[in-house]
Amino acid sequence: MAIGRKGFFFTAAAIVLVIVLVLYATSGRTTRMREKALAIEQRVKTMDHIVTDIEKDIQRGGYIASFRALLALQQYLVARGGYINNTQGILQELIVNGTIDGNYISVMNGTELNVWIQRISHEAGKTGIQMNCTIEQAVLMHSDPWTLILVLDTRLNLRDDSNLAYWTRHQQINSTLSIIGFEDPLYSVNTLGRVINTIEKSPFTEFVVNDDPANLKSHVERGYYIESASAPSFLMRISGDFRNSSMGIESIVNLLELEANDIAPMNKSCIDHVYFSSNNPPSFLINRTYNWLRLDEQSGAIARYQVENLTIR
Incomplete structure (x- = not known):
């Protein structure tokens, strides 16, 4: 045991x-x-x-x-x-x-x-x-x-x-x-690089105040841009596509800048995508501005820049 x-x-x-x-x-x-x-x-x-x-x-x-x-x-x-x-x-x-x-x-x-x-x-x-x-x-x-x-x-x-x-x-x-600060291809291509317009957003929303177009003149002289659904976008401008876009922007071509660079101005609307295109709709001089500034109705520019009462017809 x-x-x-x-x-x-x-x-x-x-x-x-x-x-x-x-x-x-x-x-x-x-x-x-x-x-x-x-x-x-x-x-x-x-x-x-x-x-x-x-x-x-x-x-x-x-x-x-x-x-x-x-x-x-x-x-x-x-x-x-x-x-x-x-x-x-x-x-x-x-x-x-x-x-x-x-x-x-x-x-x-x-x-x-x-x-x-x-x-x-x-x-x-x-x-x-x-x-x-x-x-x-x-x-x-x-x-x-x-x-x-x-x-x-x-x-x-x-x-x-x-x-x-x-x-x-x-x-x-x-x-x-x-895109602010980049060159607009419409200007550089169509002037062979002689006129450069850099993209700057316009500070103006009222271009004509009491029939005074002072703001419009400043807008033109400084080469400013505004949004416009009648205009091509920045990327479309690179390819020379002049069709309208919801992302469109536009400027007004200053013909004095062209003349200063030995480029003969054309007698047509100064809206950039109209001016540099083959399109040439009826356009009108704008009173109290310059003897060369013309805008057209087809692109809506007359109303957009508030010059209905200043057009010389």
Whole structure:
């Protein structure tokens, strides 16, 4: 009996020891798994922050690339002495690659998105993140008559060097920029670069006050612009598209500026998209202004500039 009891106690002790060892081993594995899970969670959070930063950097890069692309396009239009047909295609090539028809445009000066993304990828690599970003499409459009929006269709892949986390994201990234301060292509193309009119929004809403057109004269002399649904948008002007647009803007051509640059003035409406087009609707001189200022009714200019009582018919 004594031997049996000893055997029982040895067996019980062995079982307890095995249980303790199993619990210890399980606890160790659980701890390691918990630590690994925490490491993965922390890395995912880090990558999430990096993704947000990358998208902000691409957004900022999109603004700079678009700004430079429009400057480059201004020079290109003057150099070729004419409008372009594929405005969106050329703008995308400039913004993404810095080229037109495969030829690098020096005005871009390394600000094109492909170079910008390479820089971002290099910085991400310093944190142990491998990045690959593809610009699938870049479209520049109007959000209002004075503002452009660059819509970037991007695909972003991130991988952690330790293979703890992997991130794939298809994202639309938007950047906005104002057209204020850019040259109007209608002037630069039609005067072969001799007369440059930069886009500035008119401070006037009342052009004639008590039959006094002083504000209208100031508007003309300073080459200001107003919104006009009868006029083409800024982007349409790049391609020489004179059709009306809800994003349209217009100025009144100052014929004195043309004469000062040895350009013979024409006897037609001075509304820019009428004056520089082949269209020549009936136009009327405006009393108390200049002996050359003519506006037309077809484009709605007579009413728009409030000169109904000042037209010489």
